[in-house]
Amino acid sequence: MKKIPVHRVDLIFEKITCKEIFEKVMEAKPDEIIQSVIDSGLKGRGGAGFPTGLKWQFAAREKNDEKYIVCNADEGEPGTFKDREILDMVPEKVFCGMAIASRAIGAKIGYIYLRGEYKFLVPKLEERLKDFHGLMKKMGHPFTIHLRLGSGAYICGEESALFESIEGRRGEPRNKPPYPTKEGLFNKPTCINNVETLVYTVMIQKYGAMHFKEMGTKDSRGSKVFSVSGDTPKAGIFELELGMSVKEFVEEFGDGDTKAVQVGGAAGFCVPRKRFDETIIGFEGVPTGGSMKLFNSSRSMYNVLHNYLDFFAEESCGQCTPCRVGCQQLLKGIEAVKKGEKSIKYLDELVKLAATMKIAAKCGLGQSVGNAFSSIVDNFKEEIIY
Amino acid sequence: MVKLSINGLLVEVQEGTTILEAARQLNFRIPVLCHHDDLCVAGNCRVCVVEQLGGKALLAACATPVAEGMQILTNSLKVRTARKHVIELLLSEHNADCTKCYKNGQCELQNLSNEFSVGDHIFLDLIHHKDYTIDRYSPSIQKDDSKCIRCQRCVRTCEQLQGVNALCVAHKGEAQKISTFYDHSMAEVICTNCGQCINRCPTGALVERTYLDEVWDAILDPEVHVVAQTAPAVRVGLGEDLGLEPGERVTGKMVSALKRLGFDAVLDTDFTADLTILEEGTELLTRLKKALVEKDPEVALPMTTSCSPGWIKFIEHTFPEYLPNVSTCKSPQQMFGALAKTYYANDREIDPKKIVTVSIMPCTAKKYEADRPEMRSSGFKDVDYVITTRELARMVRQAGIDFTMLKEDKFDRLMGDSSGAAVIFGATGGVMEAALRTAYEIITGREVPFENLNITPVRGFEGVRQASVLLEDCVEEWSFLEGVELKCAVAHGLSYARELMQAVKDGKIEVHFIEVMACPGGCLGGGGQPIPTNQEIREKRAAAIYDEDMHLAIRKSHENPEVLKLYKNFLGEPLGHKSHELLHTHYKERERY
Ligand SMILES: Cc1cc2nc3c(=O)[nH]c(=O)nc-3n(C[C@H](O)[C@H](O)[C@H](O)COP(=O)(O)O)c2cc1C
Ligand code: SF4
Ligand code: SF4
Ligand code: SF4
Ligand code: SF4
Ligand code: FES
Numbered sequence: 001m002k003k004i005p006v007h008r009v010d011l012i013f014e015k016i017t018c019k020e021i022f023e024k025v026m027e028a029k030p031d032e033i034i035q036s037v038i039d040s041g042l043k044g045r046g047g048a049g050f051p052t053g054l055k056w057q058f059a060a061r062e063k064n065d066e067k068y069i070v071c072n073a074d075e076g077e078p079g080t081f082k083d084r085e086i087l088d089m090v091p092e093k094v095f096c097g098m099a100i101a102s103r104a105i106g107a108k109i110g111y112i113y114l115r116g117e118y119k120f121l122v123p124k125l126e127e128r129l130k131d132f133h134g135l136m137k138k139m140g141h142p143f144t145i146h147l148r149l150g151s152g153a154y155i156c157g158e159e160s161a162l163f164e165s166i167e168g169r170r171g172e173p174r175n176k177p178p179y180p181t182k183e184g185l186f187n188k189p190t191c192i193n194n195v196e197t198l199v200y201t202v203m204i205q206k207y208g209a210m211h212f213k214e215m216g217t218k219d220s221r222g223s224k225v226f227s228v229s230g231d232t233p234k235a236g237i238f239e240l241e242l243g244m245s246v247k248e249f250v251e252e253f254g255d256g257d258t259k260a261v262q263v264g265g266a267a268g269f270c271v272p273r274k275r276f277d278e279t280i281i282g283f284e285g286v287p288t289g290g291s292m293k294l295f296n297s298s299r300s301m302y303n304v305l306h307n308y309l310d311f312f313a314e315e316s317c318g319q320c321t322p323c324r325v326g327c328q329q330l331l332k333g334i335e336a337v338k339k340g341e342k343s344i345k346y347l348d349e350l351v352k353l354a355a356t357m358k359i360a361a362k363c364g365l366g367q368s369v370g371n372a373f374s375s376i377v378d379n380f381k382e383e384i385i386y
Numbered sequence: 387m388v389k390l391s392i393n394g395l396l397v398e399v400q401e402g403t404t405i406l407e408a409a410r411q412l413n414f415r416i417p418v419l420c421h422h423d424d425l426c427v428a429g430n431c432r433v434c435v436v437e438q439l440g441g442k443a444l445l446a447a448c449a450t451p452v453a454e455g456m457q458i459l460t461n462s463l464k465v466r467t468a469r470k471h472v473i474e475l476l477l478s479e480h481n482a483d484c485t486k487c488y489k490n491g492q493c494e495l496q497n498l499s500n501e502f503s504v505g506d507h508i509f510l511d512l513i514h515h516k517d518y519t520i521d522r523y524s525p526s527i528q529k530d531d532s533k534c535i536r537c538q539r540c541v542r543t544c545e546q547l548q549g550v551n552a553l554c555v556a557h558k559g560e561a562q563k564i565s566t567f568y569d570h571s572m573a574e575v576i577c578t579n580c581g582q583c584i585n586r587c588p589t590g591a592l593v594e595r596t597y598l599d600e601v602w603d604a605i606l607d608p609e610v611h612v613v614a615q616t617a618p619a620v621r622v623g624l625g626e627d628l629g630l631e632p633g634e635r636v637t638g639k640m641v642s643a644l645k646r647l648g649f650d651a652v653l654d655t656d657f658t659a660d661l662t663i664l665e666e667g668t669e670l671l672t673r674l675k676k677a678l679v680e681k682d683p684e685v686a687l688p689m690t691t692s693c694s695p696g697w698i699k700f701i702e703h704t705f706p707e708y709l710p711n712v713s714t715c716k717s718p719q720q721m722f723g724a725l726a727k728t729y730y731a732n733d734r735e736i737d738p739k740k741i742v743t744v745s746i747m748p749c750t751a752k753k754y755e756a757d758r759p760e761m762r763s764s765g766f767k768d769v770d771y772v773i774t775t776r777e778l779a780r781m782v783r784q785a786g787i788d789f790t791m792l793k794e795d796k797f798d799r800l801m802g803d804s805s806g807a808a809v810i811f812g813a814t815g816g817v818m819e820a821a822l823r824t825a826y827e828i829i830t831g832r833e834v835p836f837e838n839l840n841i842t843p844v845r846g847f848e849g850v851r852q853a854s855v856l857l858e859d860c861v862e863e864w865s866f867l868e869g870v871e872l873k874c875a876v877a878h879g880l881s882y883a884r885e886l887m888q889a890v891k892d893g894k895i896e897v898h899f900i901e902v903m904a905c906p907g908g909c910l911g912g913g914g915q916p917i918p919t920n921q922e923i924r925e926k927r928a929a930a931i932y933d934e935d936m937h938l939a940i941r942k943s944h945e946n947p948e949v950l951k952l953y954k955n956f957l958g959e960p961l962g963h964k965s966h967e968l969l970h971t972h973y974k975e976r977e978r979y
Contacts, residue, residue: 155558170555172555175450177450177451314558314560315559319562321476322432332510332512353509356468359444359464360443360468362430
């Protein structure tokens with residue numbers, strides 16, 4: 001397997017003239033745009049990693065006069081803070097990505113669903129949107145972007161809950177199928193992408209699909225913006241080529257005493273030191289929406305897990321049983337084991353429960369609680385018990 | 387068509403069918419809790435999960451449409467483990483004091499935990515450290531959050547079937563709960579007391595406020611004369627809670643049971659249903675006369691019926707500007723109560739102070755209605771207690787009466803006679819049909835021009851129905867109606883009522899007379915009727931009602947001999963002075979939350 005060293009990239013924050021790119025896009029046929037995104041191998045940067053070109057193709061094939069582009073800027077995953085930076089530094093590129101998507105699938109309206117805590121960005125975004133709408137008019141492309149604010153619920157980052165929220169209802173995930181490309185926002189075909197994903201589609205138009213595809217590995221093409229935090233001397237935002245191992249990552253970002261890295265936030269996996277070398281950061285190993293949290297030996301993994309479970313028990317939307325009750329049981333369960341009120345064997349029951357949550361919960365939130373739970377319990381059992 | 391296999395058996399179904407429905411076709415029952423045949427898909431309890439061969443995650447059978455070539459397992463190891471987990475999880479946050487619970491023996495959660503022999507208490511108890519107070523402020527509905535499994539059936543019922551939105555989901559995570567506007571009590575919000583949520587709640591979280599102890603106390607008090615009145619829809623539902631199939635008429639057995647229970651008189655709300663037709667019909671004709679002859683612009687038309695207290699509270703909250711359009715007639719229940727403590731008391735020479743009136747209703751809103759301060763025109767509380775069909779069934783069981791073996795009996799007299807027109811009050815469109823049978827005949831001197839008096843255009847289950855009759859060759863007194871096309875509309879379920887009223891408001895529908903029943907199907911689908919309910923059951927009850935109508939000798943309200951006697955001996959004439967005092971009421975605007 002090709003291993004990629006830690007290699008910095010500068011695509012997302014590169015200053016460019018969107019007008020030029022958009023002129024190019026206007027000349028291309030929608031099919032050609034979509035093909036270029038497919039060719040690039042770009043997968044969604046919001047966490048689930050669905051191939052972006054395919055998503056656009058599905059949406060494009062739907063016959064409907066009303067379609068929507070949604071930019072997911074809810075950025076709720078603990079330890080992720082890259083979308084904020086992107087929207088702050090290069091908002092035009094995000095708008096441009098949405099415009100390209102709108103051209104590709106035939107949508108006239110777009111929404112940016114902005115995390116409530118990022119309200120401070122609103123005046124800036126609104127001002128830049130004015131310029132952007134001016135540009136769209138000039139180019140003869142009828143595309144308007146609206147801004148919508150979340151109210152602090154993590155679940156509203158889940159695409160269908162996000163639609164509910166925009167539509168003015170309580171943010172609860174919907175049943176799937178139907179998928180958003182068929183019935184999304186206002187039950188119309190919708191393409192929803194993460195902020196970063198959209199910016200990459202711009203850069204793919206600028207430099208060509210191959211430029212992107214040449215980076216990374218077979219399953220994880222291109223580069224990605226990482227939010228690095230925890231026990232690290234270099235906390236911050238870094239755009240890196242995909243495909244490095246956790247070991248290489250830790251060599252670059254660790255403080256020399258790293259015992260575990262939580263890849264992908266609360267919904268992600270905990271990689272212990274003994275697995276650093278064999279674990280690739282990417283879709284073939286541990287995928288991440290960007291959150292990389294390093295823990296050194298001073299940290300109690302019980303506290304880490306407790307913290308995540310606390311988060312889930314509060315942020316579960318509460319509609320489905322495995323997640324609403326399961327999260328509470330996992331949380332109270334490790335407390336009980338720690339206090340000695342439940343035997344060590346009870347951890348096995350909890351692991352089974354986590355497995356049920358993974359396959360029986362309604363949405364990605366409940367389905368991914370088991371990731372952090374099982375990877376921490378498996379690797380740091382002593383710390384959980386004693 | 388889509389082909390798939392379920393547990394190895396092949397089945398071919400229409401595209402869009404859910405796995406649950408496909409499994410039913412093969413007679414595989416998949417357990418459900420949040421799913422209800424009357425409601426849209428929720429997919430939140432996850433008890434219906436099934437395995438798709440080759441798939442990673444399980445699928446919610448109620449929420450997943452079939453796909454070509456699917457291979458589904460409904461009882462695999464994975465499925466069983468997950469299902470047991472789900473039930474255990476529900477129980478871990480559930481106040482499962484079944485023996486003390488109103489729903490004991492009739493609870494879907496209890497049935498499931500029984501079926502899956504759970505109760506190993508694998509998980510920690512999450513409920514008993516929480517403080518729950520039971521909301522008993524509403525005279526109709528009791529809400530106990532400690533029994534709630536968050537299936538949201540109630541929320542969907544209130545939102546989709548009833549368009550009321552009194553219930554909502556509040557908070558998230560462990561704090562998530564079924565709530566109301568600012569978590570006010572059910573008595574303080576826009577709730578219409580229709581009880582449709584109760585009919586669909588799988589557990590004891592939403593139940594009727596019960597008054598059985600009070601009723602028993604009255605019955606067992608020798609000083610008190612206890613009068614029972616029974617609404618039309620009770621007789622086509624009661625059997626379901628006592629071991630009979632939906633759609634069996636049990637009028638005679640019901641009367642017999644009530645007598646055995648010890649009621650001093652068993653009378654019929656149908657009697658006042660006939661009376662309602664005379665009062666309300668006259669009111670309509672009076673309004674028409676004012677509008678057409680006197681050209682009075684103040685006359686509120688269309689006139690709407692007023693016998694459904696859920697509808698009354700709904701319009702008070704939602705369309706208060708249309709309150710003048712609501713007939714001032716009390717509901718048959720309240721007319722009965724007022725007459726029981728005046729006319730009946732006089733005739734039977736009983737001190738009205740010593741009379742307790744108990745109505746047996748398919749309805750929970752009637753409990754609220756009986757408590758309204760306006761409902762004391764006899765000088766006493768006109769109706770003392772209202773119990774539902776379900777509560778009556780409970781009384782029958784408590785008294786150890788073997789219902790199925792009972793001989794049929796007849797209603798007692800004074801206020802026990804009824805016509806077929808009164809019986810059909812229990813079905814949506816029935817009041818309209820009864821009114822037309824009488825009004826048409828008053829105006830033209832002839833019977834309504836429908837075969838067997840069955841006015842089929844107003845029957846059925848379509849949400850909003852419209853019909854009209856041309857008035858020709860009118861008798862002298864009503865000649866001003868000559869050539870008028872009397873237009874009417876019928877709605878059942880408050881969502882449709884809202885739709886109809888909005889259409890009236892927007893000028894899209896022009897009618898003279900509107901019947902609204904708050905509950906889907908009318909009273910036969912009322913919030914106090916046996917559980918479960920679904921379209922099939924409601925259709926069977928409706929068939930039984932129309933069957934009962936066909937079997938009665940008298941089928942027109944104005945031919946009910948006891949009603950004629952009542953006018954002659956007591957009331958004088960419809961809309962007369964005494965009627966106004968006893969049989970009519972007024973409404974008030976209420977806030978919108
Ligand atoms: C609980 C939950 C929270 C999520 N939060 C976000 C988020 O904050 N931002 C985001 O882009 N995607 C989030 N997602 C993923 C979205 O549902 C969706 O897959 C994504 O926006 C698609 O865009 P992409 O294909 O560009 O990644 C979340 C998913 C789940 C299950
Ligand atoms: S898994 Fe959790 S967040 Fe997702 S629908 Fe179920 S309760 Fe809500
Ligand atoms: S709601 Fe059902 S399971 Fe719960 S206590 Fe009542 S009967 Fe038992
Ligand atoms: S009784 Fe009727 S109006 Fe009240 S909450 Fe239940 S469904 Fe809604
Ligand atoms: S009150 Fe009943 S119907 Fe409503 S969510 Fe709770 S259990 Fe379900
Ligand atoms: S019945 Fe299917 S999820 Fe509840």
